[in-house]
Amino acid sequence: MLKGLYDWMMAKAAHRHAIWWLAAISFIESSFFPIPPDVMLIPMVIAAPTQWLRIALICTVSSVVGGFLGYAIGHYAMDSIGMAILGAFHLQEKFLALKPIIDEWGVWFIIVKGATPIPYKLVTITAGAFDFDLVKFTFASIVARGMRFLLVAALLWKFGPPVRDFVERRLKLVTTVFVVVLVGGFFVVKLL
Numbered sequence: 720m721l722k723g724l725y726d727w728m729m730a731k732a733a734h735r736h737a738i739w740w741l742a743a744i745s746f747i748e749s750s751f752f753p754i755p756p757d758v759m760l761i762p763m764v765i766a767a768p769t770q771w772l773r774i775a776l777i778c779t780v781s782s783v784v785g786g787f788l789g790y791a792i793g794h795y796a797m798d799s800i801g802m803a804i805l806g807a808f809h810l811q812e813k814f815l816a817l818k819p820i821i822d823e824w825g826v827w828f829i830i831v832k833g834a835t836p837i838p839y840k841l842v843t844i845t846a847g848a849f850d851f852d853l854v855k856f857t858f859a860s861i862v863a864r865g866m867r868f869l870l871v872a873a874l875l876w877k878f879g880p881p882v883r884d885f886v887e888r889r890l891k892l893v894t895t896v897f898v899v900v901l902v903g904g905f906f907v908v909k910l911l
Contacts, residue, residue: 732759733766741774742781749785750792750840751804756782757871764875775872782839782864783857789843790856797848810841817845825851826859833863 731740741763745756760778764771792801805811821828829851832842846856 728754728758729762732762737763738774738777742777745778745781746785746788748839749782749843750789751807752840753808755839756868760868760871761875764872765880768876768879771872771876772869775868778868778872779861779865782868783860786839786843786856786860786864789840790847790853793844793847794850795847797844801844801848804840804844808838808840810838813841814845814848817841818849821845821849821851826855829856829859830863830866833860834867839864 728740728744731737731744734740737759741756741759744752744754744759748754748756756778760774763774767774792804802811805814817828829842829846833839843860845851
């Protein structure tokens with residue numbers, strides 16, 4: 720099933736309305752769709768490198784807006800829809816373990832998890848279920864999703880197709896290193 724969805728998304732990345740498909744996929748991936756929008760973002764930026772910023776921003780905004788749907792599912796329908804979605808991805812145990820982490824780390828949790836290939840739907844649904852502050856959730860989502868999609872698009876724009884294989888195979892590593900550098904920078908600024 721995932722292979723079929725992946726192939727379908729690759730076809731949509733080459734479609735004349737690809738940007739709208741990317742926006743739709745970015746929106747639904749934030750709450751229930753299984754494949755991240757990077758699958759479309761990467762070939763779209765390679766095909767139109769001068770449009771990298773526009774493509775990444777559309778992906779980011781759509782993902783953040785879709786995050787509100789995930790938040791609403793967690794907030795209003797956790798016992799029914801939320802648990803069904805998490806169950807479909809085998810994420811129930813992770814959900815239950817996140818309450819103390821969100822309570823302690825809050826915005827940092829959303830930024831770090833939202834920027835990595837951890838399923839963003841887990842982050843959005845969990846934030847809603849645990850009644851995380853919506854303003855902080857919005858801020859953290861913009862930072863996290865913006866970092867992720869802008870980083871991938873910028874790397875592709877700068878280095879082109881040769882970096883595609885590296886990014887696709889090591890997306891988790893690339894975004895994790897970026898998040899570590901960002902968080903480290905905040906701590907250095909705080910110490911000064």
